[in-house]
Amino acid sequence: MSVSTMTSLPAAPAPAPLDEAADLAARLLAALGFDLTSSELAATPGRMVRALKEMTTPPTFTATDFETTAEPGQLVLVRDIRFVSMCEHHVLPFTGIAHIGYVPRKRILGLSKVARVVHHCARRLQVQERLTGQIADWMVEHLDPAGVAVLLSAEHTCMTLRGVGATGSRTTTSSLRGVLLDDPAARAEFMSLAVSAP
Numbered sequence: 001m002s003v004s005t006m007t008s009l010p011a012a013p014a015p016a017p018l019d020e021a022a023d024l025a026a027r028l029l030a031a032l033g034f035d036l037t038s039s040e041l042a043a044t045p046g047r048m049v050r051a052l053k054e055m056t057t058p059p060t061f062t063a064t065d066f067e068t069t070a071e072p073g074q075l076v077l078v079r080d081i082r083f084v085s086m087c088e089h090h091v092l093p094f095t096g097i098a099h100i101g102y103v104p105r106k107r108i109l110g111l112s113k114v115a116r117v118v119h120h121c122a123r124r125l126q127v128q129e130r131l132t133g134q135i136a137d138w139m140v141e142h143l144d145p146a147g148v149a150v151l152l153s154a155e156h157t158c159m160t161l162r163g164v165g166a167t168g169s170r171t172t173t174s175s176l177r178g179v180l181l182d183d184p185a186a187r188a189e190f191m192s193l194a195v196s197a198p
């Protein structure tokens with residue numbers, strides 16, 4: 001078992017005094033033209049800061065894994081893991097689903113931990129491409145599997161709810177490692193199950 005401290009991910013932001021952040025949020029909202037003297041907005045800066053902190057603080061967990069005599073080449077696929085992350089360009093959420101597949105060598109991961117890895121990597125300021133690769137790297141570092149495949153499909157609210165207004169657009173990214181990168185049959189099995197399995 002190992003706690004999810006990772007070499008490939010940046011450390012969580014250092015705890016900062018939220019009072020100071022709330023004062024700065026109040027100044028930000030005032031600078032944007034909102035009336036911070038109104039009673040309706042009095043508690044908003046504090047809420048805003050707590051919500052932002054919550055959305056960018058990665059949950060830690062204990063990565064329970066097990067010794068296995070896995071069948072050679074067996075694919076383990078956990079599909080449809082919903083996640084929320086934060087776009088590092090606009091500090092707006094992007095939300096989607098992750099499909100995580102791996103081919104074990106000696107160790108398998110508790111299934112719930114696969115979803116925890118996704119949340120651990122997602123709950124920070126991110127771009128989707130880096131998030132996808134970090135999930136794959138976590139699996140490689142902790143399980144030493146024969147292969148890993150990560151497929152994410154997400155809606156970026158910075159391009160659907162504002163800006164270009166590309167309502168309904170989704171972005172798909174993949175990161176493949178080991179046999180799930182190099183072996184076309186293994187890769188095809190992952191892709192077909194990730195997209196079409198019941």
Ligand SMILES: Nc1nc2c(ncn2[C@@H]2O[C@H](COP(=O)(O)OP(=O)(O)OP(=O)(O)O)[C@@H](O)[C@H]2O)c(=O)[nH]1
Pocket residue numbers: 087088089126127128129156158159163164
């Ligand atoms: N590659 C990548 N781009 C992202 C991601 N999230 C947001 N972006 C893009 O980051 C870019 C930032 O571009 P800028 O021109 O600096 O920002 P902007 O003026 O707000 O641009 P618009 O969003 O086009 O209005 C935009 O094209 C976003 O769509 C991501 O996860 N990956």
Ligand SMILES: [Zn+2]
Pocket residue numbers: 087088089090091092156158159
């Ligand atoms: Zn954005």
